[in-house]
Amino acid sequence: MLVAAGPALAAEPQGGLPQITQTDTYAGQIFWTIVTFGILYLVMSRVVIPRIGNAMEERQDKIDDDLTRAGKLKSEAEQVIQEYEAALATARAAARETHREALEAWSKKADQREQAFAEKLGSQTNEAEARIATAKAEALANLKEVATEISAAATVKLVGSAPESAEVKKAVDASMTGSAGEGGQA
Amino acid sequence: MAETANGAEASFPVDPLYQFVIQPIVPIEIGGVDMSFTNSSLWMFITIGVVTALLTFATRRRALVPGRLQSIAEMLYEIVANMVRDNVGSAGRAYFPFIFTLFMFVLFGNLLGMVPSSFTFTSHIVVTFFMAITIFIAVTIIGFARHGFGYLRLFFPHGAPAWTAIILVPVELISYFSRPVSHSMRLFANMMAGHILLKVFAGFVLLLGVAGVVPLAALVGITALEFLVATLQAYIFTIFACVYLHDALYLH
Structure with a gap:
């Protein structure tokens, strides 16, 4: 720059601002401004601006797309959750209902069984009581007979003659009805 | 006048105006008018070449996730x-390509001028006024x-009250017609002044010898400032084009 300063003065002897003194270059400067600006305008408007615009638009579209998809997925997920909760609620209610029914049925059945069992038990008890009563009566009857026979046999052994069976019977009856202890002693 | 300029030149090691001299590279003449391909034309082509x-x-890739360069673009x-x-x-929106081109042209023209x-x-x-007057006429x-x-x-x-028209209309007219002047002057003067300042300080560095570190430090600061000015003036030049366009589209 420093070295070039000398020749520059030689080239521009009139001095002053070259911007103002070099009027003969005005037309050329304007011409080349038009040419270069025109070329740049064509390149920018045809190539660069559409490229950048498209890239940014695509990105925006992609972002919007992703956002809407995310929103859709979210609402879907929410719906699924709702459905799941509803299903869970109905299932729970159904389970409770089933449980209740089962419990009811079971207790009814249990009641019936208990009742049946009680009836059976009652009838069996009655039967058994009746059987016992008959057995007792039989046993008593047998006892009288045996007692009569034994009394007759004992009388034969003791007295040597067979007593009237009717009399023996009478005596046994009398002793048995009289007192159990006396009868036992006899 | 020429003598005093030359005298000052002899004592000062740098001619701060030399950088603005248009020098023909390929002389071209069309119809008696000088259309030479000059250093100015060369740097216009370098500018649009760099921008392009x-x-x-x-x-080139139009990536969904932009890289560094794509982010800049x-x-x-x-x-x-x-x-x-x-x-x-x-x-x-219709004027966006023009505004974008204008910004790129001026911004990179300014920044490459810092090389x-x-x-x-x-x-x-001439260049800034041509751009300004073109915008003015188009608008x-x-x-x-x-x-x-x-x-x-x-x-x-x-x-506004009707009687104020006698004052306001001339004022508005003058302000309207001075638009291309202020629009072009602002960019031209800023760029010229900054570059002169850089060369003057560079001259001081050479003149002062060892003490030249002081203007050198200032030169570093001014260089940084000039980058700011280059960007800012490109932005301002473009913004004013937008403002004028807005007035044309929507009035006030």
């Missing part, structure tokens, strides 16, 4: 898109095409 290379390379796009949306409005021994074509009033045509003679309402604020 950067942006086409950055966007998208950031530039976003800056201009926001500028157009905020300063022009929805009707400005040592390069040429800053935006430091020439005026758009305004009349859109509003017809209603576009003239731009020169009289809505709701």
